[in-house]
């Protein structure tokens with residue numbers, strides 16, 4: 122052993138001597154060539170090849186560096202003992218990263234690779250238009266030479282894809298609106314955005330669990346269906362029509378969908394769009410992985426055959442543009458038509474931008490143009506009903522923290538007997554529960570009373586309820602469009618559609 126150490130020490134001594142000889146004798150250029158030569162020899166006999174991915178490529182930021190960093194952060198948090206933590210702008214999530222000069226092993230398609238995060242001090246500040254960081258950062262990827270061609274391209278593509286996904290997941294959702302009526306912002310964007318922080322999820326949504334699961338599965342299939350849509354030659358988009366009385370959770374459902382898939386929402390206000398070409402521009406400026414929403418589609422604009430409608434209403438181009446304005450009539454193309462909208466949902470333009478979901482909501486499905494309801498248009502028609510017993514149980518849990526087992530058997534029985542007859546919306550029930558949320562027993566008693574009263578009333582005068590909900594709805598419309606309500610007649614002509622809906 123001692124002998125071995127002696128010979129090792131003498132070898133080191135010889136190497137050190139050679140190195141100092143090299144430094145002393147050879148001029149710098151020759152020294153560099155010698156080192157390069159030794160490097161070549163070393164790599165020739167090594168079974169590995171190395172790829173450097175530097176943070177800054179010339180003066181530009183190297184996107185691949187950021188992608189690798191984000192990608193490694195997705196599993197480094199589990200393994201590492203010393204990690205760097207970052208939180209990006211507009212993000213509420215913290216990401217982990219490899220500390221300086223740390224290594225991590227990854228496996229892709231059965232091949233093991235090694236990543237090293239290399240950080241070295243920058244020697245001297247060379248001239249640059251922008252100040253460079255003091256440290257040079259980069260990742261070195263080590264792959265066995267025999268696996269290089271096998272995985273390199275697909276591995277890097279995979280990293281880019283995964284990192285985009287992680288970035289999107291970490292970033293706050295955005296809610297976009299076109300409320301500026303077609304004008305563009307300083308960057309030429311027609312949409313304005315605010316962070317989207319709606320707390321509604323499928324857990325908090327009160328509806329039948331089976332129906333809820335069906336919708337979640339459908340969304341999941343859609344989000345993972347890239348190859349399916351490609352294979353079948355269909356545009357990667359899906360349409361949902363949510364219909365039902367006010368306060369049954371249509372908007373809450375949209376928020377839950379966005380939170381479930383981590384998609385942004387584009388809330389398209391059709392009354393702010395002047396014509397089909399403006400609509401096209403707006404829709405072209407939406408990003409993929411987003412939900413495009415048109416609420417109350419029966420009232421936004423008249424999307425039925427306007428020629429038959431002789432009423433003077435908001436949808437009338439004359440009304441919308443003002444008489445004597447430069448706007449043409451419908452035939453002149455200066456108004457939105459149903460075909461203009463459908464062109465985007467399932468026409469030629471539907472393939473522009475992928476992975477997008479369209480959600481239309483309405484309180485009156487019977488008012489919609491049959492063209493909108495034809496099979497293939499909206500992939501799923503979802504009826505948001507009055508509160509059922511299953512939905513009620515979810516609301517009791519949300520607001521009072523009550524499980525089914527926490528309630529007295531007789532109370533439960535009474536609730537289940539009366540809930541369907543009461544025909545109360547989840548919004549009505551929420552109101553009673555919120556008011557008494559600190560007095561749980563009282564909340565249940567009061568809810569039961571309210572339900573019984575409603576059920577009695579429904580029984581005595583069946584049609585009265587319809588009248589009330591119509592009044593409620595008119596009140597809602599009047600609040601939403603205070604100026605138009607008094608001036609114009611109801612915006613949309615009643616459609617003749619009596620098609621049977623899937624629910």
Ligand SMILES: Nc1ncnc2c1ncn2[C@@H]1O[C@H](COP(=O)(O)OP(=O)(O)OP(=O)(O)O)[C@@H](O)[C@H]1O
Pocket residue numbers: 325326327328365366367368369370371372373374484505546547548549551597
């Ligand atoms: N199914 C539900 N699950 C949980 N909460 C609900 C549900 N439906 C309604 N709510 C509650 O009632 C409020 C109003 O619901 P929401 O705005 O989603 O109804 P909507 O169907 O969109 O009504 P509208 O037709 O008037 O737009 C929500 O803030 C939510 O708290």
Ligand SMILES: [Mg+2]
Pocket residue numbers: 371372373416
């Ligand atoms: Mg709504």
